[in-house]
Amino acid sequence: MPVISFENVTKVYPLPAGDVVALDGVDIAIDEGEFVLIMGPSGSGKSTLLNIMGSLDVPTSGEVTIAGRKISGMDDDDLTLLRRDHIGFVFQQFNLIPLLSVVENVEYPLILKGRQNIARNRAKEVLMAVGIAETHFSHKPGELSGGQQQRVAIARALVNDPDFLLCDEPTGNLDSKTGTAIMDLLSRMNRDEGKTIVMVTHDIRMTEYADRTIQLEDGRVVV
């Protein structure tokens, strides 16, 4: 069974100037262990697709199944718990919580789940796996370089052992060398740990890391 499945999914934003169709009958199935890129020009519906995959948004029509759960009819709490327990987010801007130290940022999703007892150790373990030195654990995110912050963000995404990682331009704010290091890390997670990764990007060079690419145009899957 696919980790993510879209069946004839449509998303319409009603605007005063007329309805905007962001997704128009999209069918997608992403299997466990895949590394899938989502590409397409601006306005092609990438962000909408990502938001629905991340259960941040719901489709206007069609059936979306995430980690084996149909999201139609879910309320806000259900969607939130789906994100918490099954999805790991990696953002372009890292989006770490500035108030929390590196290790606290990573343990936060476990705390949300009420796993205080294992949180600290698990967070340290994942941080080391993504290549953050122990000396940085008590630093605030702002004290780290961009590449390090993104590694922390990836650790936070992985800490709950999610069904898949959802990455939105994860190298967009990094220089190419650091970006490559991050891509190597993600690629390793996919290859060695069997993590399913869905990644939205503009960068054509990313295709070398991915198993396949879904090309969007005007809200439709073209390839």
Next chain:
Amino acid sequence: MTFFDLAVRNIKRHWLRSSLAVIGIVIGVIAIATLGIMGNSIGLMFSDMVTDVGDTLIVSPAAGVGGGKLTDRQVTDIRRAVGSNVVIPFSTTADKVSVGEKESVVMIYAIPAEDIPLLLEKESGNYPRDTGGGCMIGSQVAANSRDNGLKLGARASIGGDTLRVVGVLKERGLGFDINPDYAIIVPYSWYSNHYDEDDYDQVIVKVRDVNDLDAVKAAIEQKMNRREEVVNVMDTRGILESIFAATDAITVFLAGIGAVSLVVAGVSILNVMLMSVTERTKEIGILRSIGTRRKEVMRMFIYEALILGLVGAAIGGVLSFCAGYVTTAVFVGNPDYLFHPKSLLYILFGMAFGVFTSVASGLYPAWKAAQLNPIEALRYE
């Protein structure tokens, strides 16, 4: 790391802003507590001043009837109405009293000699009798003997007659029946002769059993006011009750003024928290996107308001105690009033109201934060 920790850290992040909000709560708590204590102290001051006369009825002529006097006959009627309870008629006047060269104007109570011991306690000397030309002086009159010459054994002349001061009364405090502390007490027989007067100003009825008060009052009214309103019967308990009701109302009013300042503090917390929500929109978006539920976001913000309120209430409580001490010691002159349970209760009430106001002010910002759309919040810069 919990939501509570997160709230604490956010308060620390904006410590200046948070401190100002806390100061608002502190001032509000102090205002409620000190104004409440002040009002309560006024009430306590009254009850300390007023002698315990809960067992007393005061019968006075109704306005415009019989020249404002009660006749002997009416007094007899009252005696019949009240049965075995004690009836003490009296008259009052003021006159020049001189002792040697010293002269002063003093209030004079004329009470039948045999009734004086029933109504008043003596400090020293004896009670005057119908014969023998004696009188008693009130405690404050005695205290001022240097100016008025009135002391035990002195010869006081009133309008050509001379009375010997045979006794001094115990201090009695402010009463609703008579206020003898500043007066001379003379036997009614002397008064009647001297001023050629047979009527009485008022009648005091001492009720043996306080539970009979209403029944006795009704009996007097039934007997005396059958055809027309001849007398007024006041029961002192009722007067006391209405005075305490009035001081209670003053206290509530004062505390209400304090509450207004707390409401202002609440508005400032509302403002601080709304600012905080706006500033942290992106952060809220992140928290929501990685799986923080609405109610958890809400809880985090309510904790913030709660912490501000608790800190403000704690500081305010301590300062209220100090301010209460100053208030009772300086304005009312009796710091003991601060330790009266009701006064202390005002401090607790102020603190509780401070916490409540703070949390109530945090509710809307917390709700607003929880309602943010995670997608839009994430995009917020």
